[in-house]
Amino acid sequence: MDQVFNAVRTDLALEAREMLTKRVQEEIPGVLVETSEDDDVVITRVNITTPAAEKMMGKMQGKYITIEAPGLRYKNTPLQEKIMKFLADELVAMVNLPRNATVLIVGLGNWNVTPDALGPRAAHKIVVTRHLQEMLSPELKGGVRSVCAIAPGVLGITGMETAEIIQGIVSNIKPSLVIAIDALAAASSQRVITTVQLANTGIHPGSGVGNKRFGLTQSSLGVPVIAIGVPTVVHASTIAMDTINTLQEHAAFGRYFKSMANLSDQDRQTIVRQVLPEMLGDLMVTPKEVDRLIEDIAAVVAGGINQAMHPNIDYENIHMYLH
Amino acid sequence: MDQVFNAVRTDLALEAREMLTKRVQEEIPGVLVETSEDDDVVITRVNITTPAAEKMMGKMQGKYITIEAPGLRYKNTPLQEKIMKFLADELVAMVNLPRNATVLIVGLGNWNVTPDALGPRAAHKIVVTRHLQEMLSPELKGGVRSVCAIAPGVLGITGMETAEIIQGIVSNIKPSLVIAIDALAAASSQRVITTVQLANTGIHPGSGVGNKRFGLTQSSLGVPVIAIGVPTVVHASTIAMDTINTLQEHAAFGRYFKSMANLSDQDRQTIVRQVLPEMLGDLMVTPKEVDRLIEDIAAVVAGGINQAMHPNIDYENIHMYLH
Amino acid sequence: MDQVFNAVRTDLALEAREMLTKRVQEEIPGVLVETSEDDDVVITRVNITTPAAEKMMGKMQGKYITIEAPGLRYKNTPLQEKIMKFLADELVAMVNLPRNATVLIVGLGNWNVTPDALGPRAAHKIVVTRHLQEMLSPELKGGVRSVCAIAPGVLGITGMETAEIIQGIVSNIKPSLVIAIDALAAASSQRVITTVQLANTGIHPGSGVGNKRFGLTQSSLGVPVIAIGVPTVVHASTIAMDTINTLQEHAAFGRYFKSMANLSDQDRQTIVRQVLPEMLGDLMVTPKEVDRLIEDIAAVVAGGINQAMHPNIDYENIHMYLH
Amino acid sequence: MDQVFNAVRTDLALEAREMLTKRVQEEIPGVLVETSEDDDVVITRVNITTPAAEKMMGKMQGKYITIEAPGLRYKNTPLQEKIMKFLADELVAMVNLPRNATVLIVGLGNWNVTPDALGPRAAHKIVVTRHLQEMLSPELKGGVRSVCAIAPGVLGITGMETAEIIQGIVSNIKPSLVIAIDALAAASSQRVITTVQLANTGIHPGSGVGNKRFGLTQSSLGVPVIAIGVPTVVHASTIAMDTINTLQEHAAFGRYFKSMANLSDQDRQTIVRQVLPEMLGDLMVTPKEVDRLIEDIAAVVAGGINQAMHPNIDYENIHMYLH
Numbered sequence A, B, C, D: 001m002d003q004v005f006n007a008v009r010t011d012l013a014l015e016a017r018e019m020l021t022k023r024v025q026e027e028i029p030g031v032l033v034e035t036s037e038d039d040d041v042v043i044t045r046v047n048i049t050t051p052a053a054e055k056m057m058g059k060m061q062g063k064y065i066t067i068e069a070p071g072l073r074y075k076n077t078p079l080q081e082k083i084m085k086f087l088a089d090e091l092v093a094m095v096n097l098p099r100n101a102t103v104l105i106v107g108l109g110n111w112n113v114t115p116d117a118l119g120p121r122a123a124h125k126i127v128v129t130r131h132l133q134e135m136l137s138p139e140l141k142g143g144v145r146s147v148c149a150i151a152p153g154v155l156g157i158t159g160m161e162t163a164e165i166i167q168g169i170v171s172n173i174k175p176s177l178v179i180a181i182d183a184l185a186a187a188s189s190q191r192v193i194t195t196v197q198l199a200n201t202g203i204h205p206g207s208g209v210g211n212k213r214f215g216l217t218q219s220s221l222g223v224p225v226i227a228i229g230v231p232t233v234v235h236a237s238t239i240a241m242d243t244i245n246t247l248q249e250h251a252a253f254g255r256y257f258k259s260m261a262n263l264s265d266q267d268r269q270t271i272v273r274q275v276l277p278e279m280l281g282d283l284m285v286t287p288k289e290v291d292r293l294i295e296d297i298a299a300v301v302a303g304g305i306n307q308a309m310h311p312n313i314d315y316e317n318i319h320m321y322l323h
Helices: A003-007 A013-024 A051-057 A077-094 A118-124 A162-173 A236-252 A258-262 A265-275 A290-309 A318-322 B003-007 B013-024 B051-057 B077-094 B118-124 B162-173 B236-252 B258-262 B265-275 B290-309 B318-322 C003-007 C013-024 C051-057 C077-094 C118-124 C162-173 C236-252 C258-262 C265-275 C290-309 C318-322 D003-007 D013-024 D051-057 D077-094 D118-124 D162-173 D236-252 D258-262 D265-275 D290-309 D318-322
Strands: A031-037 A042-048 A062-068 A102-107 A146-150 A177-186 A195-199 A225-235 A283-287 B031-037 B042-048 B062-068 B102-107 B146-150 B177-186 B195-199 B225-235 B283-287 C031-037 C042-048 C062-068 C102-107 C146-150 C177-186 C195-199 C225-235 C283-287 D031-037 D042-048 D062-068 D102-107 D146-150 D177-186 D195-199 D225-235 D283-287
Touching: A013 A042, A013 A051, A013 A062, A013 A195, A031 A051, A042 A051, A062 A077, A077 A195, A077 A225, A077 A290, A102 A118, A102 A162, A118 A146, A118 A177, A118 A225, A118 A290, A146 A162, A162 D162, A177 A290, A195 A290, A225 A236, A225 A290, A236 A265, A236 A283, A236 B236, A236 B265, A265 B236, A283 A290, B013 B042, B013 B051, B013 B062, B013 B195, B031 B051, B042 B051, B062 B077, B077 B195, B077 B225, B077 B290, B102 B118, B102 B162, B118 B146, B118 B177, B118 B225, B118 B290, B146 B162, B162 C162, B177 B290, B195 B290, B225 B236, B225 B290, B236 B265, B236 B283, B283 B290, C013 C042, C013 C051, C013 C062, C013 C195, C031 C051, C042 C051, C062 C077, C077 C195, C077 C225, C077 C290, C102 C118, C102 C162, C118 C146, C118 C177, C118 C225, C118 C290, C146 C162, C177 C290, C195 C290, C225 C236, C225 C290, C236 C265, C236 C283, C236 D236, C236 D265, C265 D236, C283 C290, D013 D042, D013 D051, D013 D062, D013 D195, D031 D051, D042 D051, D062 D077, D077 D195, D077 D225, D077 D290, D102 D118, D102 D162, D118 D146, D118 D177, D118 D225, D118 D290, D146 D162, D177 D290, D195 D290, D225 D236, D225 D290, D236 D265, D236 D283, D283 D290
Parallel strands: A102 A146, A102 A177, A177 A225, B102 B146, B102 B177, B177 B225, C102 C146, C102 C177, C177 C225, D102 D146, D102 D177, D177 D225
Antiparallel strands: A031 A042, A042 A062, A062 A195, A195 A225, A225 A283, A283 B283, B031 B042, B042 B062, B062 B195, B195 B225, B225 B283, C031 C042, C042 C062, C062 C195, C195 C225, C225 C283, C283 D283, D031 D042, D042 D062, D062 D195, D195 D225, D225 D283
């Protein structure tokens, strides 16, 4: 994959496909796409089905479901509840989980860096029940799966790769499934906080706001790993690259300067490096209200997971039973 | 001042001058500049001396001192202590404060949005002593000024303009001086977290990460207001505008496309709006490690203020005496 | 009032009366009491109507309404909503507030000390609207009062008495009413977190977990002040004194040692001082789960105030309109 | 061990021995004690050497070193640095650690409950280096051990026993030593925050503010475990029991009521239960300033560990090298 294409970095399969089809001007072989939508929400299913498609897309083979709802940027309780339900339904459909399975939820990222805090904040809102299984009455047990959760912190704080920590815990706790929640980078600022991506591929190296060095996948952990992510940032280099691309589109229409159409990939890289000299890639672009937005979307993500995990529960009263 | 120039927004007088001189290709009348430097640090004094210069620069008439130290991005204790000392010295030189004056420190910004949290975090590290004045022994009193501090929160949280809150407190507490600490926006990503600006102009409307609607100035508060700020973000629109400018410079040298040299201000605005459609100006660019960086620089800012306020104190033991 | 009686310190008028009537073995002249209850909740109205009663009770003349619900210790959504409603109703009945009045909510206490953080946490959950009044449509305005809120921090952090800060803000903002939220001390551990007290007396000196040195009252602020408090601690000295009293009750029944009935007030003080030597009064007794409990009860308090302030609003969607 | 003795609960071996010797009026066989002191600090070494002594003391066989410094309650930098040095020296003497060993630091307890937050806060201040070993220059490596750290959260938040999580991580990371930091309960309020206990026994079930259900010991983890703890609370039942004991001492001297000397253990339990009815044991007694005190003592504990782990480093500049 060429470097320039990488300069517009995205963790969304949806966007990777958009950029690639725009670039090659045709559908990508081995990538299946389905879309359904209503007034508030667009759901897109991208299925990467061949190793060749994996290589072209720069995303692991597997299913990626993207729920986009621009209204999530505003505190809109009914829409939030609708997205929770959608997320729960997609999650249930994606895994075939027995009643008595144990599920480990992993909140990736850094509590202390607001745009990277989605994982830890969502993990904190998970209804954990694994330690209560013996105490639950049989009728309650029907609706309460054994769920545990951890937000292990990032490499710079622990000195351990997240993958090392989670491998250790998985080998001891032996869950049937891991669900990893992570803050992502999008290519488009309009998808920031408004999009939830669900993937059966796990987390791959280099992804996320914190750019993981090792992945959390079925092959590294020995159990299936579902990744749930929400873009919270755009890379600064993406903004610069987008500006060039926009100029170039105008050029294509002869608006400003024809010659720009000939700008090579390397030329574009050179310009971006000049705009963002030393810190290329270390700068992230995020909304000013990021704290409130992350708190709200963390509640949506956790709510969706809770519903998928504990389906037959009266949520009004769940905490009463559990204490 | 034209709108396009504003698209590259900066709260640093230093940068406003740089951009303006580049644009008009000559020194700005009524703007005096002095620079001194050593291996680690550059200190620049920008003095805006006329109403005409105020208008051209888009910055209030007054003195702006900028301490730039790229090394502040790394946890470097000796450099941090050096900058604290410089800041204390400049602060003492800027105000002629009697021994028995009371000083109110105001931490502007939002605790919960990391890049906007500089003010509250620094205010929290101030050695407050106003409530202890009666208890202090006379020999200690010589080195301990009466200092109080508040971080009132932002408009969206309080429903009150910060200026309204501070006006009320000032009219009741009657300090001789207000020092307002705020997170700023820079034009250059390299100045983020590495630069401290000290100004005798107070805080003016529209400045800071949170974009104040009302200023904190001698005319609004009735007492002198020193503003101490550190850039913690670059506006996303600045990155886009920078990219265009960089392309244009190449164009000037005939590198890619001559015609771009003719791009009008309005053309550039159009392109930036297209790259950052709905959220223009609401996105901020900030380093990934913003939490640690802000914690460190807040300690430098608070340390400089503490030294300036309480000059003759044994800092090792200050807390012992005070409890 | 004698010192020994004070050793069992309480901020609840309900408890002050209980202790006093137990002590003097009769009803207190000038103190009116009314109780109503259902399965989950007891509401007690204590009205201190004379200066003599004020002196005996050690509580300012005025109305104190106590809502007790032991179930609040468990996360019980329907009960929480019921208490919110009760609190809103009592609040509306206590003040006769015009539609267009501005109300200032003050969260007293220290964010960083969990049992003292009720005020700041509840203030943070208030729907503030004062800054939006001009933007609200007329039909929305009918249900949305002008509300602002601040959590100014405590004396040790600001160097200013809370009363000084609030006086300044009140004189500038000119609200029609101040509602002050504070964490309280109870005499009985069973009332901790399960009780909400509403009083039209404001906050008086010496009350609260942080022991205010100056009050927030109509006479100090010039506008009516409603105090809403929840006990979050019991003083350690209360536990010690309770133990002695319990022994003494047994003694009265001749169970263990008759002579103990003769223990003087001073004897009891001596023993308490010996048990809690240096730190008498600086230790607080609080539940281990204090963080979760305070978060929940802060939501109840803020919810009650929000309903009282903004009666005709669709709470599902309030945030949508307001953004 | 009888129940009454347990009612005064302590995690300090020092106090367990004090109470036991007072009770049995003689030295405990198999318990060796050594004390050294200077103006500010008392160091006591309690060595429990036999299974019989373990049973009597209710503390695991092993060495317990207690550093008591009442001055730690006041922010006294020189004293804090002295205690850090003492702690580092004792830690180095307790373990015989090769240069190239990896050490895992575990911060036990709940971030969100201030008196239980010592472990997480101290862990956060550890200089972690395991991930940097490859990057370190050989001369730096001499002074920088491979250290990693985690604060896994408590059972109610994760659904997993801390021991399960740490076992998993230890089996994957394979450290040579685990150091577990925990908030403790003392019997005496004067030892709260002023005492650091170091033990080569690990953490045993039932200890700490959060009352662990499973221990972290060499037998559960397969590697040596050093426990470092600081009492941050006294149990409320301890205050009640202390009050009775104080009365009883007076009784012994015939001061108030002779018959009290005959109070049986069960009588005393009955009284304590009556004073602290429902919540017996769930209430903790802690200083009002607990937030600041824990922050300071966490820095002392982390500083001592950092010095012991990375002995030959210029601490002024450590962070410079490491970034």
